[in-house]
Amino acid sequence: MDAKILISVEQLYRYYGHYLAVEAISFELNQGEVLGLLGPNGAGKSSTMQMISGNLAPSAGRIRINGIDLLDDPKRAKAEIGYLPEQPPVYRDLTVDEYLGYCARLHRVSKARRGPAVRQAKQRCGLGGVGRRLIGNLSKGFQQRVGIAQAILHNPAVVILDEPTVGLDPNQIRDIRSLIRELGESHGIILSTHILPEVQATCTRVQIIHQGRLVFAQTIQELEQRLTSHVLLLETRQPLDATGLATVPGIDDVELLGASRARLHFTDSNPADAVAAYVASAGLGLVELALDRQTLEQVFVELTCSDRPDTVEHAA
Amino acid sequence: MILTIALRELKNLFLSPLAWAILAVVQLIMAYLFLSQLDTFMLLQPRLAGIEGAPGVTDIVVAPVLQTAGFLLLLVAPAITMRVFSDEKRNRTLALLLSAPVSMTEIVLGKFLGVTLFFILLLLMLAAMPLALYAGTSLDAGKLAAGLLGLALLLASFAAVGIFMSTLTEQPVIAAISSFGLLLLLWIIDWSGGGREEMTGLFHYLSLQTHLQSFLKGLFSSADLIYYLLLIATFLVLSIRRLDQQRLTG
Secondary structure, three states, X not given: OOOOEEEEEEEEEEEEOOEEEEEEEEEEEEOOOEEEEEXXXXXXXXXXXXXXXXXXXXXXXXXXXXXXXXOOOXXXXXXXXXXXXXXXXXXXXXXXXXXXXXXXHHOOOOHHHHHHHHHHHHHHOOOHHHOOOEHHHOOHHHHXXXXXXXXXXXXXXXXXXXXXXXXXXXHHHHHHHHHXXXXXXXXXXXXXXXXXXXXXXXXXXXXXXEOOEEEEEEEHHHHHHHHOOOEEEEEEOOOOOHHHHHOOOOEEEEEEOOOOEEEEEEOOOOOHHHHHHHHHHHOOOEEEEEEOOOOHHHHHHHHHOXXXXXXXXXXO | OHHHHHHHHHXXXXXXXXXXXHHHHHHHHHHHHHHHHXXXXXXXXHHHHOOOOOOOHHXXXXXXXXXXXXXXXXXXXXXHHOHHHHHHHHOOOHHHHHHOOOOXXXXXHHHHHHHHHHHHHHHHHHHHHHHHHHHXXXXXXXXXXXXXXXXXXXXXXXXXXXXXXXXXXXXXXXXXXHHHHHHHHHHHHHHOOOOOHHHHHHHHHHOHHHHHHHHHOOOOOHHHHHHHHHHHHHHHHHHHHHHHHHHHHO
């Protein structure tokens, strides 16, 4: 089955006065994808999401949701969207049930399906026990979950979540992440976050926005490949001998970091076993042998702190 | 969809103690005024009995009570309308309505209808007082109905003006004060313009009060009806424009 294009954004611009917040952003989102938007504060993530959800009018550009132009036919396009803003848009004076019932009516969920829809959303977001409590009396984490429930209630094609795991405890974060992955199978999801491991845990695609521009767009597989290390970090009890190490098959280059620490560069397969055997036979006393992984964080820092000197980037 | 938003707005109003307090205070003050007006009528009654075509209980009790009610509600209406959009903006809940498949017109009309329904409830409670007079006497039903209709239109105009003011600011108090100011200005505008004839005419037409007065006299004139409808439509359109424009400027 060909994946359906759920969101297509073309050349999106947004000015606040003279300040250019979003510049020429274009991307597409297919069904079954979870797109993670990353970026430093003020990069334009929230503005982009607000524009896709119809809360903010773009200065220029085109947004199509499930093939429907958001600007030409906002009502039909918005029916396909579930949106959780940075601050959950909850009425503090209502109970969870009242609130979700109202949201269902706003989204034109038919009367017959309203009850089941609310129940399912509550169950998915772990709100079973708090249906009759006032939202204002709930903790931040629960309010956040009410916000997520509101966004998925009407079973929209596209779910846009602006920092969905803020204010949640680690258990809830795990629940929400698995919920996002589950939703991602049948819907298209865009989420923004500051937590980089979250992206690797939940998303199928990553985009980094910096100063309003899209500076990085890759699928998680491409990213994993990029992040695959070609460096081993070795530490032993006895001093190391660089020339000896270089004879180990598979090692291209040895970089001594101290008397008993070294970085070993390789290209093809991981020569850790050969290195371990060499260390054992030479009686050096193995302390540590690990892949020196480049993390998403490093990629992020590289792309978003472009004005910093190179040395800082690689020291991380 | 408009009705969904309207009912939510109405229920929201009753969730806050403010609406209940306003209902209670207005009812109390109007009851006092009504009783004192009734007292006056009792004093005058023997003398009126001798005059041919003398004003009846509707003219002496009901019309002044409704007139005062109009002014009293001018003071309290901004307290009801101030939160309509300012609160949504301040609590960032407007996003819920904006990302739902409803148009800006539906949102504004829904809110307006909700607030107007609240005012109609308030009006029905006030109408209970003159209607209680049916127990002892008979009223000029036509005059009473015209008066109530006039007051309902006046209240709907208060709602429209107040809603527009609350789209302008995130601070409910500022929305309340500015809508109070605008309403009061529209109420007293015909006091001025004394000198020039054409100015007096214009100010007289603009005044909220003069149009209410003809309703209270039992006159149902389409000119007065159109005045209120125009006022309501103007401020609702302004509200819609304002919210649309906010989406553009962010």
